[in-house]
């Protein structure tokens with residue numbers, strides 16, 4: 001009997017961890033920042049992102065006038081899709097969805113994965129400290 005109860009407890013732990021795991025977003029393994037990756041991000045930003053988010057990452061660009069909502073000012077604005085590196089990578093890769101609808105922040109999944117990680121760290125490097133979690 002003791003053995004049966006023990007088995008039941010083990011099963012319960014296994015099952016609940018499976019169920020809890022199902023709630024989480026698919027895991028993204030964060031690639032840590034390096035000076036080389038940051039340089040890649042900076043270069044990719046100038047080509048792909050600055051037209052909307054501005055050369056200074058502050059959302060101040062000619063295109064911003066025509067966009068509503070405005071492109072994010074990375075220096076002050078909150079992020080709707082999460083501010084941690086894994087979430088920002090997911091946003092850059094798949095685009096930003098708000099209320100199940102795509103936004104003008106489109107997907108950049110066609111960029112090389114290294115460029116996308118560079119972009120993540122470049123964007124996060126100008127975040128206000130208190131907004132980092």
Ligand code: HEC
Pocket residue numbers: 044045048049050051052053063067069070071072078079080081082088091092096098103104105106108119120123
């Ligand atoms: C066509 C203009 C445009 C381009 C190009 C663009 N963005 Fe955006 N981006 C936006 C807009 C607009 C938003 C805000 C969307 C909203 O809130 O509905 C945004 C939001 C974001 C956010 C915040 C997402 C969040 O969770 O709130 C990140 C991060 C971001 N962009 C990164 C990038 C990066 C990196 C690039 C270049 C690879 C890029 N964007 C290119 C327009 C653009």
